[in-house]
Amino acid sequence: MSQDYGIAMPSQHPEVAHRAPVRYLLLLEGGGGMVARMFLENHAQVQECDAAATEVANMTAGIAPTLGALGPEWDQALRGHSLQERASASVFTLAT
8 A cells, every 4th residue: 555645746847947927018009009019128019908997007007108019129020010100009018
């Protein structure tokens, strides 16, 4: 008869590096509605969702946005958006 009472001990979880945190959240006009796009520190996009999502409101609560994403650092990340859309974008810089 076994002494472990039929319950196996869980195996050790593998050590995996954590993903970098989202640094910027942009609210842009796109496709007829507002879109929230999230970017890393290096301006690589990691997520896109509807700007009306509750999570977007929670992430931006108490943060004043900067108007416009016209700098050269945004050229590659926002290449699918017009100059007008980029100029009217709200850029939220999130705490790390």
